[in-house]
Amino acid sequence: MTEDRIENLLGQADRTAGPPAPVSVNLSAVRRRAGRSRAVRTVGSGAIAAALLITLGIWAHRSTIPQAAQEQQKIASLEDQVRQLQVTTDAALKLIHEVIEDERKQRRLDELQAQLAGIPDPREEIQKQIDKTAFTLVYQADRLYYELNRTDSAVEAYNHVIMFFPKNRWADVARERLDDIENAKL
Amino acid sequence: MAESVDDERLVEKFHRGDESAFDRIIERYSAEIAVLANRLLGWPGDVEDVTQDTFLAAFLGLKKFRCECSLRTWLFTITINKCRSYRYKRMLRLRRPSQPVEVPSSAPHRAADRTSIDSETFDQVRRAVRALPARYREPVVLMYLQALPTDQVAQVLGINKNTLQVRLNRARKRLKHDLAQLMENDL
Numbered sequence: 001m002t003e004d005r006i007e008n009l010l011g012q013a014d015r016t017a018g019p020p021a022p023v024s025v026n027l028s029a030v031r032r033r034a035g036r037s038r039a040v041r042t043v044g045s046g047a048i049a050a051a052l053l054i055t056l057g058i059w060a061h062r063s064t065i066p067q068a069a070q071e072q073q074k075i076a077s078l079e080d081q082v083r084q085l086q087v088t089t090d091a092a093l094k095l096i097h098e099v100i101e102d103e104r105k106q107r108r109l110d111e112l113q114a115q116l117a118g119i120p121d122p123r124e125e126i127q128k129q130i131d132k133t134a135f136t137l138v139y140q141a142d143r144l145y146y147e148l149n150r151t152d153s154a155v156e157a158y159n160h161v162i163m164f165f166p167k168n169r170w171a172d173v174a175r176e177r178l179d180d181i182e183n184a185k186l
Numbered sequence: 187m188a189e190s191v192d193d194e195r196l197v198e199k200f201h202r203g204d205e206s207a208f209d210r211i212i213e214r215y216s217a218e219i220a221v222l223a224n225r226l227l228g229w230p231g232d233v234e235d236v237t238q239d240t241f242l243a244a245f246l247g248l249k250k251f252r253c254e255c256s257l258r259t260w261l262f263t264i265t266i267n268k269c270r271s272y273r274y275k276r277m278l279r280l281r282r283p284s285q286p287v288e289v290p291s292s293a294p295h296r297a298a299d300r301t302s303i304d305s306e307t308f309d310q311v312r313r314a315v316r317a318l319p320a321r322y323r324e325p326v327v328l329m330y331l332q333a334l335p336t337d338q339v340a341q342v343l344g345i346n347k348n349t350l351q352v353r354l355n356r357a358r359k360r361l362k363h364d365l366a367q368l369m370e371n372d373l
Binding site: 003006007009010011012013014016017018019020021022023024025026027029030031033034037038 | 205206208209212216217220221223224225229231232233234237238241242245246304305307308309311312315326330331358361362365
């Protein structure tokens with residue numbers, strides 16, 4: 001099939017199809033449609049611009065809300081952290097105060113124990129005083145008997161020692177002295 | 187040439203604000219635009235919408251027209267674009283898969299009336315042209331049916347001459363293939 005044959009066939013096919021239905025295009029109709037088209041374009045542009053502005057506004061509003069919310073969340077989180085730190089600090093301070101108080105009490109106890117350790121035993125002191133008195137009485141009795149030859153006064157003093165301090169070792173000494181005096185009389 | 191000068195005057199008048207010049211343009215080209223649209227759309231017969239859309243677009247865009255090409259070429263370009271849009275919208279509306287050209291498996295009965303044979307034959311030709319992709323159908327219509335010169339066809343389609351020749355060759359091959367039955371009958 002040659003190009004001419006194709007052209008011929010196409011031409012015949014076109015002719016047999018017949019002309020298109022008559023079209024009624026006139027200037028007034030075109031002008032009306034152009035006016036509508038321009039109006040649609042104008043309104044459409046305005047609508048698009050308005051929609052864009054609204055979208056931008058919403059977007060901006062939404063973007064600010066999350067920012068504010070995020071900042072509030074951050075502030076709340078920081079406040080929580082501060083509160084927790086405050087609680088921790090209070091607990092630590094309380095512990096420190098307790099430790100200091102314990103140390104102070106311990107020091108005071110040590111001081112008291114040291115003072116207590118410095119106080120002599122009263123029983124020993126009494127015993128010493130008893131021993132000293134018994135010794136003094138035996139010493140006075142020995143002077144009466146050996147230096148002044150006052151045997152009766154000496155016997156009375158030895159008896160006083162045995163009577164007042166019967167369990168003291170100076171009472172035993174007094175008993176020996178009384179035995180010596182008895183033996184000397186015999 | 188005289189027609190081209192006249193077109194330029196009409197465009198100038200329109201640029202000066204005389205919209206009646208557009209009325210003259212409509213009178214001059216509406217039939218030709220309708221015929222072109224009818225061919226590009228596969229001979230549907232009713233092409234008023236496309237023609238009106240074409241002139242509406244021309245009316246809105248004529249103030250920007252700088253006569254770098256002839257008014258006829260410019261209007262043809264608008265028509266082609268409107269036909270493409272129309273076909274695309276129709277395709278979306280129908281959403282129907284394109285069906286291959288139905289070529290009868292048997293030759294027309296020899297005893298049949300010669301007129302009916304011709305009618306069926308040309309119907310097949312039109313179906314074959316309709317089945318061509320737009321990039322092949324448009325050069326075929328402009329070259330063989332509108333009888334435009336090659337450079338004008340290339341200008342209207344916005345392609346160079348080599349591309350146009352390639353598309354025409356491929357279109358012819360397809361038509362030969364689709365109309366092979368006719369070829370055999372012809373012989």
